Amino acid sequence: MSHASYELKAEKRERVGKGSSRELRRNGRIPAVIYGDKKDPLSITLPYKDVTLKIHNGGFMTTIATIDVDGEKISVLPKSYQLDPVRDFTMHVDFLRVSANTQVTVAVPVHFINEEKCPGIKIGGVLNIVRHEVEFHCPANSIPEFIEADLEGFKIGEGIHISHIKLPKGVTPVITDRDFTIATIATPAGGVKEEEEVTTETEE
Structure with missing residues (x-):
């Protein structure tokens, strides 16, 4: 890895x-x-x-x-x-x-997979990446090269949160007080075909 x-x-x-x-x-x-x-x-x-x-x-x-x-x-x-x-x-x-037992804090890149299985993107939604990388605490000898955010099944207006991501053992996010957003499937500027208006939740 x-x-x-x-x-x-x-x-x-x-x-x-x-x-x-x-x-x-x-x-x-x-x-x-x-x-x-x-x-x-x-x-x-x-x-x-x-x-x-x-x-x-x-x-x-x-x-x-x-x-x-x-x-x-x-x-x-x-x-x-x-x-x-x-x-x-x-x-x-x-x-x-x-x-072996040193704990380190590192910023790990996020890779997005299965865009082609994302209903929101299929009908014209846009992947709005909130965090291109996430800070984690982890053992020095098992730092992930990247983490994977699976977009399968997400609809327009939905957000991919850290809880949706399968993290390797011993790897914990630095931010622990909330289930923070990695990306959202946003409505494109021109709207989408036969889709109601949806509000997307963004995060600072």
């Missing part, structure tokens, strides 16, 4: 600071930090090419990686990365140390 884990070879950073970061980037490496798990943050450098490739291939923020720092293999999950706004260049990555 999730992207295959991968390994990156890192070097410890001796000097930290603006000047050394620039020098690193000239040498095809980027600075990164591994933190968490009640250990001191570890400053490292990674090959620019490898990291950029992973970011562009998708699933970067939801895939556990192994970072080999001078022979010590550390399991991590990318927490954030900075891009140079002008050149779309990866400037820095923060990694979180994870173990």
